[in-house]
Structure formats: C-alpha cells, structure tokens
Amino acid sequence: MDETVAAVDIGGTKIAGALVDRRGRLTAPCRLPTRAAGDAGGVLAAVTGVLDRLAAGPGWAAVRAVGIGSAGPVDVAKGAVSPVNIPAWRDFPLVEAVQRHLEGLPGSGRPVVLTGDGPAMAAAEHWQGAARGFRNALCMVVSTGVGGGLVLDGRLYPGPSGNAGHIGHISVDLDGEPCPCGSRGCVEVLASGPAIARRALRQGWRPADPDRADAGAVAEAARAGDPVALAGFARAARALAAGIAATATLVELDVAVVGGGVAGAGEILFDPLREALHSYAVLPFVRQLELRPARLGTDAGLVGAAAAAAQALRLDGWS
Structure with missing residues (x-):
C-alpha cells in the first residue's frame, strides 16, 4: 500500500481532513465545523473527530505522519497555535494534544508536524501547483x-x-x-x-x-x-x-x-x-x-499540510 500522510486543515469555519499520497491525491476527505466561538476543548474535539474518521478507514494503516495546517499565528517550535479567527485558542498546545489523542488510535507513534496555513499553501503550490x-x-x-x-x-x-x-x-x-x-x-x-x-x-x-x-x-x-x-x-x-x-x-x-x-x-x-x-x-x-x-484551490491546505510534513520528516518520494 502506498504510504500517505494524514492531513488536517484548520480554519475559522471548518476543519477538513484527508489522506494524501505521494502524488498529491486526496482520499477519504471529511470535514467538521470548527465552532470557533466555543471553548478550546470544543474546537479540539472537531480536530480529533476528523482524525477519528480518518483512522476508521482502511487507508489509516499506510499513514506515516500527521500534517496539520492551521490559521495563524503559529509557533512551530512550541507546537502551539493562536489563530486570530479562533478566540478560544491562544498559545494552544495543539501538537501535544493531537499526539496524546493519537496514542489511543491504531498504530500510535506517528509524528505530528504543524505548519501555518500560508506556508502550507506555498508547499502545496510548489509541489503540485x-x-x-x-x-x-x-x-x-x-x-x-x-x-x-x-x-x-x-x-x-x-x-x-x-x-x-x-x-x-x-x-x-x-x-x-x-x-x-x-x-x-x-x-x-x-x-x-x-x-x-x-x-x-x-x-x-x-x-x-x-x-x-x-x-x-x-x-x-x-x-x-x-x-x-x-x-x-x-x-x-x-x-x-x-x-x-x-x-x-x-x-x-x-x-x-x-x-x-x-x-x-x-x-x-x-x-x-x-x-x-x-x-x-x-x-x-x-x-x-x-x-x-x-491552481489548487480549496485543496491547497490539505495538500500543503501533507507536503510540509513529508518535507520536514524527509520522507522519500514526496518531491
């Protein structure tokens, strides 16, 4: 089975997810509303809900990493996000929270890579656009x-x-x-x-x-x-x-x-x-x-989150 990256794209209105392969193709797309006006745990629940849907599919076994593209500002060194359009998240430790959730999913231990939505778009357009x-x-x-x-x-x-x-x-x-x-x-x-x-x-x-x-x-x-x-x-x-x-x-x-x-x-x-x-x-x-x-339109966030993660982890065949 061709290896993939599980990609999550976090915005102010929706949280989207998909599995992305080495040719930039998306499978198992899903999305949940962000509920940006709610509390921090509610927003995180949408992120983990998307990951749960991806993990429930047959493609999850081929996932090598989880790439997250988020509205910013972000702090990739700390694994934290403070999206302007999600007031409940200020210096929110997103990478740690996602890693903790992944421990309860099949095949735990996958690395999590955070990228801002602007750099994610750049990664996507450079790779496939x-x-x-x-x-x-x-x-x-x-x-x-x-x-x-x-x-x-x-x-x-x-x-x-x-x-x-x-x-x-x-x-x-x-x-x-x-x-x-x-x-x-x-x-x-x-x-x-x-x-x-x-x-x-x-x-x-x-x-x-x-x-x-x-x-x-x-x-x-x-x-x-x-x-x-x-x-x-x-x-x-x-x-x-x-x-x-x-x-x-x-x-x-x-x-x-x-x-x-x-x-x-x-x-x-x-x-x-x-x-x-x-x-x-x-x-x-x-x-x-x-x-x-x-060129990539609304898919850029997911493709870019996957591309940035693959590049950061130096996965083979992703360029």
Whole structure:
C-alpha cells in the first residue's frame, strides 16, 4: 500500500481532513465545523473527530505522519497555535494534544508536524501547483486576510516560528489605516476581501443585493464597468504589488503565486496587479518575476499540510 500522510486543515469555519499520497491525491476527505466561538476543548474535539474518521478507514494503516495546517499565528517550535479567527485558542498546545489523542488510535507513534496555513499553501503550490519547477517562490492567500509562505532554494522556508512569508503584515502605507496586528497601512488592510468591500461602500458603491456587500459583489460590479469597483481592485492590486516587490527584492523570487477568494475575481485583480508590479519591481534582479494564479484551490491546505510534513520528516518520494 502506498504510504500517505494524514492531513488536517484548520480554519475559522471548518476543519477538513484527508489522506494524501505521494502524488498529491486526496482520499477519504471529511470535514467538521470548527465552532470557533466555543471553548478550546470544543474546537479540539472537531480536530480529533476528523482524525477519528480518518483512522476508521482502511487507508489509516499506510499513514506515516500527521500534517496539520492551521490559521495563524503559529509557533512551530512550541507546537502551539493562536489563530486570530479562533478566540478560544491562544498559545494552544495543539501538537501535544493531537499526539496524546493519537496514542489511543491504531498504530500510535506517528509524528505530528504543524505548519501555518500560508506556508502550507506555498508547499502545496510548489509541489503540485503553479510554483512547481521554480526554486524561489512567494505563494499568497488573499481572502478574509492576506497570508503567504516562501519557498527558497527549492525548499519550504517557514522560519523559526513558522510564520515566514506573512506578507499581509508588511506595511505599504506608512500613514494608512490601523491594522488589527497593531501596525498601520498593512497589505491586509488594503487588499483583503473585507477591505475591498469596505472601501467601495465608503466611496459610494452599493451592492445589487444589500445582504451581499462583499468583495465578490464588488468584483461583479467591476466586470460591469462600475468605476468605484474598478478603482477598489486597482488600489488592492497596488498594495499587493508593493508587498510582492518588497519581498522579491529581499530574497530574489522567481515567481509569485496568488490564490484565495479575492483572486477568484480573475483578471479584475490580475490585470491591475501585473501593471502595478511592473511599476514596483524595477530593479534588474526582480524585473523577471513571474506572476501566476494559484491552481489548487480549496485543496491547497490539505495538500500543503501533507507536503510540509513529508518535507520536514524527509520522507522519500514526496518531491
């Protein structure tokens, strides 16, 4: 039986799980609601519930490791997580808790590897997606927040705490709006989905459906030629381009991959993003930087959690 990694993807609304093989294929997918407003034990119960479902299937015997991708911040050295969108988990010892639960499942003793959701997405896109074949990549998620991860010299680089590549909290407007992180003018407060919708509403845009004042509705308006909606995406694109160019200047990237719900706007985002990147990435060693849309979609978290775990444990055949 081909060896697999049991992958768990922890987000604010759902906890997903699957077995991932060496070709990036998912089997036995399952999910449970996060219940992020509940207590810490309730959220953990959803994680262990997903693992129990995976362990109950015939593929569990081939599992070599458990890879967990979590919304952050994370602290991989401590095995702890403090997801912004899960208030009950602050410095929560997730790896220890999962290891303790695994002791009661068949074939205990499997290692557990924690990865932030941004680095997990980067691992996935580098292994099976739009960054495949590139030595140096920034992979970004632009959605409710803006996150990312780095691949440097062909390997995932999560950094000592597991948060390297968190491009959403690069400040690109020194006099800009306050950011929940405590800084000001961060990429996230300019380019996230809520930021796009918030600015469009302030500028006079009104959604056709009053109950759907989100970035997706702004994108629809932009496709129809609404000037406020178009300007909102252009502004978000400039913020993203400034962050990408700054990162590329620091570490000499070959490619930047952009995914997430806001990237689903397609060329409404990517056209002004390419134009803005051409203006910001001007030094000779960053001019050739490629910009690509992500390929793996909602599977990226699971594929990336497995890929990051396999790479950390140096499993054979996972590259």
